[in-house]
Amino acid sequence: MTTEKPQYDDFIVKGFIISALIWGLASMLIGVIIAFQLVYPQLNFELPWISFGRLRPLHTNAAIFGFALSVIFATAYHTVQRLCRIRMWNDKLSIAHLALYNLSIVLAAITLPLGLSQSKEYAELEWPIDLLIVVWYVIFLVNYMATIFKRKEEQMYVAIWFYLASFITVPLLFIVNNIVIPASFLKSYSVYAGLFDANIQWWYGHNAVAFVLTTPFLGLMYYYLPKHIKQPIYSHRLSIIHFWSLIFIYIWAGPHHLLYTPLPDWLQTAGMVFSIMLWMPSWGGMLNGFLTLTQAKDKIKVDATLKMMLAAVTFYGMSTFEGPLLSIRAVSALGHDTDWIIGHVHSGTLGWVGFMSAAALYYLVPRMWNANLYSERLANIHFWLGTLGILLYIISMWVSGITEGTMWRTVGENGELIYKDWIEIVEYLKPYRLFRAIGGTLYLTGIILMVYNFIKTIQSKDSGFVEQDLRIGVRA
Amino acid sequence: MLGFNKLLDWFSNIADHWDTKGVKFTVYATIAVLIGGLFELIPPFFLTKTVTPISTVKPYNALELAGRDVYQKEGCMSCHTQMVRPFKWEVDRFDPTKKLGRDGYSKGGEFVYDHPFLWGSKRTGPDLAHESLMLRSDEWHKNHLLNPRTLGGVPNSIMPAYPWLFDADNVVDADEIISHMKALAKVGVPYTEADYLKANELLKGKTEGDALVAYLQKLGRDSAELQNTVK
Numbered sequence: 001m002t003t004e005k006p007q008y009d010d011f012i013v014k015g016f017i018i019s020a021l022i023w024g025l026a027s028m029l030i031g032v033i034i035a036f037q038l039v040y041p042q043l044n045f046e047l048p049w050i051s052f053g054r055l056r057p058l059h060t061n062a063a064i065f066g067f068a069l070s071v072i073f074a075t076a077y078h079t080v081q082r083l084c085r086i087r088m089w090n091d092k093l094s095i096a097h098l099a100l101y102n103l104s105i106v107l108a109a110i111t112l113p114l115g116l117s118q119s120k121e122y123a124e125l126e127w128p129i130d131l132l133i134v135v136w137y138v139i140f141l142v143n144y145m146a147t148i149f150k151r152k153e154e155q156m157y158v159a160i161w162f163y164l165a166s167f168i169t170v171p172l173l174f175i176v177n178n179i180v181i182p183a184s185f186l187k188s189y190s191v192y193a194g195l196f197d198a199n200i201q202w203w204y205g206h207n208a209v210a211f212v213l214t215t216p217f218l219g220l221m222y223y224y225l226p227k228h229i230k231q232p233i234y235s236h237r238l239s240i241i242h243f244w245s246l247i248f249i250y251i252w253a254g255p256h257h258l259l260y261t262p263l264p265d266w267l268q269t270a271g272m273v274f275s276i277m278l279w280m281p282s283w284g285g286m287l288n289g290f291l292t293l294t295q296a297k298d299k300i301k302v303d304a305t306l307k308m309m310l311a312a313v314t315f316y317g318m319s320t321f322e323g324p325l326l327s328i329r330a331v332s333a334l335g336h337d338t339d340w341i342i343g344h345v346h347s348g349t350l351g352w353v354g355f356m357s358a359a360a361l362y363y364l365v366p367r368m369w370n371a372n373l374y375s376e377r378l379a380n381i382h383f384w385l386g387t388l389g390i391l392l393y394i395i396s397m398w399v400s401g402i403t404e405g406t407m408w409r410t411v412g413e414n415g416e417l418i419y420k421d422w423i424e425i426v427e428y429l430k431p432y433r434l435f436r437a438i439g440g441t442l443y444l445t446g447i448i449l450m451v452y453n454f455i456k457t458i459q460s461k462d463s464g465f466v467e468q469d470l471r472i473g474v475r476a
Numbered sequence: 477m478l479g480f481n482k483l484l485d486w487f488s489n490i491a492d493h494w495d496t497k498g499v500k501f502t503v504y505a506t507i508a509v510l511i512g513g514l515f516e517l518i519p520p521f522f523l524t525k526t527v528t529p530i531s532t533v534k535p536y537n538a539l540e541l542a543g544r545d546v547y548q549k550e551g552c553m554s555c556h557t558q559m560v561r562p563f564k565w566e567v568d569r570f571d572p573t574k575k576l577g578r579d580g581y582s583k584g585g586e587f588v589y590d591h592p593f594l595w596g597s598k599r600t601g602p603d604l605a606h607e608s609l610m611l612r613s614d615e616w617h618k619n620h621l622l623n624p625r626t627l628g629g630v631p632n633s634i635m636p637a638y639p640w641l642f643d644a645d646n647v648v649d650a651d652e653i654i655s656h657m658k659a660l661a662k663v664g665v666p667y668t669e670a671d672y673l674k675a676n677e678l679l680k681g682k683t684e685g686d687a688l689v690a691y692l693q694k695l696g697r698d699s700a701e702l703q704n705t706v707k
Contacts, residue, residue, distance in 0.1 A: 038634055039634065040634075041624075041633070041634045041635060041636055041637075046636075051636040051638070052551070052636050053552055053555070054549075054551050056554045115549035115551075117549065119551070119592060121597060148498050154496050155496050156495040156496070156498065157495070160495075161495065161505070164501070164505060165508075168502060168505060169506075172513065181659045181663050182659065183656045183658070183659035184652065184655055187545070187656065189591040189592070189656070189659055189660055189663060190591045190592035190663075191591070193588055193590055193663070193664065194584065194586075194587025194588050194590045194593050195520075195584045195593070196521060198593045198595055199516070199517070200517065203513070203516050203517060237484075237488045240487075240488045240492060241484055241488055244487070244491060247509055248509070248512065249512070250512075251512035251513050252512040254516060257597065260561040260562060260563075261559055261561070261582065261595070262582060262584035263520070264520060267516070267519075267520055270516075274512070333563065336561075337599035338598075341598070409563065410565075411564070411565060415568075417565060417568055422602045423632055426600075426632065426633070426634055430634075
């Protein structure tokens with residue numbers, strides 16, 4: 001056995017880190033703009049390209065497929081090489097992936113404000129861009145799988161399982177949902193109609209949450225958390241059980257988006273039951289992360305990255321508790337279509353995905369550019385601004401959503417609607433929506449501080465990175 | 477509980493060595509997601525083929541289809557749903573004149589020509605599934621779209637204004653809409669040659685805004701007609 005250190009390709013990791021910073025800033029800035037538009041409609045400026053209906057899909061696409069995917073790819077390239085103790089199978093494929101991926105996001109940023117949209121949620125991009133996505137995805141998948149199959153480490157560590165499961169499921173979802181008939185170069189129609197189209201869409205839509213925003217980030221957690229604190233994960237057995245049950249159960253959950261619709265009742269019930277069952281594997285992952293973290297509990301005070309990991313795991317636990325709750329019919333009757341859902345989604349995306357991503361980036365940037373982080377204090381401020389922002393966001397959306405749902409259904413003694421005029425409800429919700437926008441602004445400010453911190457760090461590249469030891473009993 | 481523990485032991489023991497076998501692991505993970513995936517997609521595929529067609533529901537004519545395209549383009553479904561759930565409060569709210577009778581909630585048969593579906597997932601503004609039954613004039617819709625906060629509109633509305641839809645030069649191109657209709661025919665919408673021929677006449681000089689208003693005035697109209705024939 002050789003102990004010689006393999007030469008890893010870090011260029012591709014850096015490329016995706018920079019993509020993540022750019023698309024993260026863009027998506028969250030747009031998020032803040034549309035949050036304010038929902039309070040002050042004048043901010044639409046009567047211009048087509050920046051009106052709410054066109055910016056909203058741009059916000060979600062940039063956040064999920066621009067920011068989250070960039071983080072996923074950066075960390076996937078970083079971890080797979082180290083866990084397999086081998087360089088990526090083919091560097092040219094990596095570069096092609098980086099270039100074509102960013103091209104597709106740029107095209108998204110151009111076409112969505114122009115109103116070119118398939119209008120299926122998270123699958124808005126028109127068919128030529130979809131084809132481009134398939135091209136770079138195949139390039140990436142071949143490269144990734146080949147690296148794993150040629151690995152020099154016998155065992156595939158748990159992080160790889162989660163990445164692998166994501167990378168084989170996402171194309172399945174994406175292709176099935178995006179089958180369209182082109183009417184022209186920039187317009188197409190789904191081959192599915194009405195009810196069945198809705199069923200396919202939410203099978204895709206919910207599993208985008210599962211296999212883009214959950215499993216890769218669990219993989220990320222399983223690698224960076226133990227690495228950062230230099231302690232093994234709490235339970236290998238728990239990771240086996242929660243991995244297999246998570247990927248088996250998650251795929252069923254889609255129909256909970258379609259409760260009380262004409263979708264067959266048994267399918268709605270299956271969606272609901274599997275969503276409730278999902279609580280267990282989700283908390284299995286949450287607990288494994290949490291119990292791993294407690295091995296470094298006395299360092300949480302001094303290390304911002306660790307704080308972010310703790311907050312991320314906590315928000316993961318919270319939002320995966322809330323999700324099954326919302327999929328119960330009676331709760332869905334109140335919460336469906338309201339601001340509550342927006343709050344729920346953002347406790348997952350800002351809390352879990354956002355903080356886990358930031359933690360990984362704080363881990364990676366100093367190591368990739370071989371320089372100490374410019375300011376630990378700024379990172380700490382980022383953490384507190386982000387936490388405050390998320391709390392303001394989700395609490396205002398809980399109040400707003402439950403108020404909204406209650407006002408819709410309030411009837412008087414004779415069974416007549418009390419809030420007949422829709423606008424009464426809209427006016428009532430205005431302050432909560434303003435608080436949401438302020439919460440989003442705080443979160444964005446944290447992200448701006450992070451980017452500034454990284455720019456400063458990168459400017460002092462090769463000045464030598466010194467690793468902090470976070471083990472219990474080892475002085476910081 | 478003991479049985480459950482044994483089950484977990486048994487499973488983690490057999491799964492424990494899969495992480496040394498790349499291909500095996502990949503295949504098993506694929507099977508795990510395919511089971512639920514196929515179960516979710518295949519039976520409903522056949523079931524929705526048998527959705528009771530509502531005899532009065534007709535495909536969108538050229539003008540209404542052009543309006544539906546505008547609806548998608550402007551992302552109206554980000555704020556408006558098209559799915560009335562079977563609750564009294566929703567039925568009463570979105571069919572105040574009771575044209576649809578007591579079961580004025582959305583049926584599968586209303587959406588058979590909707591490629592894609594436009595149910596939406598957020599109801600910031602009112603549901604529009606049965607908008608035509610609200611009996612608002614074309615003029616009201618036009619003013620409301622031009623600026624929701626003026627004229628007959630709602631002073632405190634948070635809806636964006638869409639003045640560009642009614643720009644005199646923002647007319648709908650008939651050839652383009654005909655090509656859209658032909659694409660929809662390929663996925664099963666029963667358009668005929670007569671529909672294509674009529675498109676030129678229907679779309680003559682119409683702006684995107686006119687088309688959108690026509691679409692809004694179509695929503696729910698066909699299913700309300702069914703109620704008339706039942707009586």
